[in-house]
Amino acid sequence: MTVILAKKIPASATPLLCTTATDWPSLRATLPKPTQRWLETLGFAGKPDTHALLPDDKGGIAQVIAGVRAVDDPYALAALPQALPTGRYRLSAEGADLDPQAAALSWSLGDYVFDAYKARGRVGAELVLVDGPEAQRGLAIATAMCATRDLVNTPAEDMGPAQLANAVKLIAKPHGAKVKEIVGDALLKHNFPAIHAVGRAAAAGREPRLIELTWGDAKAPRLSIVGKGVCFDTGGLDIKPADGMRNMKKDMGGAANALGLAALVMALKLPVRLQLLIPAVENAIAGNAYRPGDVVRTRKGLTIEIGNTDAEGRVVLCDAMAYAAESQPELLIDLATLTGAARVALGPELPALFTRDLALARELVDLGLQERDPLWHMPLWQPYQAMIETPMADVSNSxxxxxxxAVTAALFLDRFVPADQNWLHIDLFAWNLVSRPGRPAGGEAQGIRTLMHHLERRYSA
Known part of the structure; x- marks a missing residue:
């Protein structure tokens, strides 16, 4: 653990003085002249993600000065754990007064390395913080985000539907949550035919399933979270090209983020009755794979003509979302790596947000900007329903x-959610294409800090 919470900060820990570029000139003027000249020689100007080491008279480190973007930046210290010499550090009382939550979160995210298959290069430096609710919250958020990244980064061979179910059980256990699974042909018995259709071609041991976690007071408002759990997507019989298939281990990124959000709801003890649903499948190719032109029945009773087997995510989601809506939750949220079209429109860093509630959409966009965890509102433009009409069935999946x-995929899901149901649909990428401090290339948690903040406002008022 690279963040240590303590009742008392040890004096032996190296002080870490934080500054913004704006505040740096006035802070520099308070330092001894030799120190000022040293920092000028290094070119330190207080810019974010930069730091300078100040030596003591014994050849050790007397102090670290670090540039931060803002005192509440969730990535404020992310550049430091892997850059500083191994050892323990503490925040200095001088300089910028960094928010304890941001300090704990950013340091933890900065030290994240996916090392399940390759040993990490070095042990990260440690930060000692005063134990308190804000620092604890920062660690809880970091834990959920890092667990989400681990799930997305794990290769499909080791993260199939059964392993994803095990991950849900592992996170459920310390919170006393209940988990159940409906597996394989039992999906047909329990009326989840669309989930079964997409996943039935997978090999033995990788059968499709619906994973359900429940937690909380039965009398509390029901919150349902649904995550797309396509553990690998070949595209099915409409097979993807090699470069399009290369990163399809991440096609369960919606499920990973849904589980990360659920873990936060439980860790922060939100007063809700939580239901997490993950339809977990592998979109594989075999003789019994579902085909282009097939008509698939769904839990809600609507029929789907399969225009393209690579538009499978919405097919598995529709059964899970119809099931969630049967319990009339106060809020239904689904998260999914659903469309490349959302990435074309918004790029990898802006998850697309769809909702019928325009006021809520504006609130979430503003909150995402505030949290530096953005969501971007896109329209459920009803005239485009005509684009998913087909004479063969109630709706086409392509x-x-x-x-x-991205809009027509959201409109497809819209047909499976009752008109009076509060609903958020988030089409996310769950992946960093390039590395930045605290955000290494690979699996990513997107939107869950913003959603958690909204849920706290919604249910703790």
Whole structure:
């Protein structure tokens, strides 16, 4: 653990003085002249993600000065754990007064390395913080985000539907949550035919399933979270090209983020009756794979014509979302790596947010900007329902136009959610293409800090 919470900070820990670029000139003026000249020689100007080491008279480190973007930046210290010499550090009382939550979160995220298959290069430096609710909250958020990253980063061979179910059970256990699974042909018995259709071609041991976690007071408002758990996506019979399939281990990124959000709800003891649903499948190729042109029945009773077997995510989600809506939750949230069209529109860092509640959409966009965990509102434009009409069934999973793909995917799901149901649909990437401090290339948690903040506002008022 690279963040240590203590009742008393040891004096032996090296002080870490934080500054913003704006405050740096006035802070520099308070330092001894030799120190000022040393920092000028190094070119230190207080810019974010930069630091300078100040030596003592014994050849050790007397102090570290670090540039931060803002005192509440969730990535404020993320550049430091892997850059500083191994040892223990403490925040200095001088300089910027860093928020304890941001300090704990950013340091933890900065030390994240996915090392399940390759040993990490070095042990990260440690930060000692005063134990308190804000620092504890920062660690809880970091734990959920890092667990989400681990799930997305794990190769499909070791993260199939059964392993994803085990991950849910592992997170459920310390909170006393209950988990159950409906596996394989039992999905047909329990009326989840769409989940079964997509996942039935997978090999033995990788059968499709619906994973359900429940937690909390039965009298509390029900919160349902649904995550797309396509553990690997070949594209099915409409097979993806090699470069399109390369990172499809991350196609369960919605499930990973849903589980991360659920873990936070439980860790922070939100007063809700939580239901987490993960339809977990592998979209594989075999003789019994579902086909283009097939008509698939669903739990809600609607029929789907399969225009493209690579538009499988919405097919598995519709059964889970219809099931969630049967309990009339106060709020239904689904998270999914659903469309490439959302990435074309918004790029990898902006998850697309769809909701019928425009006021809520504006609130979440503003909150995401505040949290530096953005969501971007896109429209459930009802005239585009015509794009997913088909004479063969109630709806097509791919539609009759390549345009507005993220919107038509959301409109497909809209048909499976009752008109009076509060609902958020988030189409996310769950992946960093390039490395930045605290955000290494690979699996990523997106939107869960913003959603958690909203849920706290919603249910703790």
């Amino acid at each position: 539609g009759n136009s390549p345009q507005a793909g």
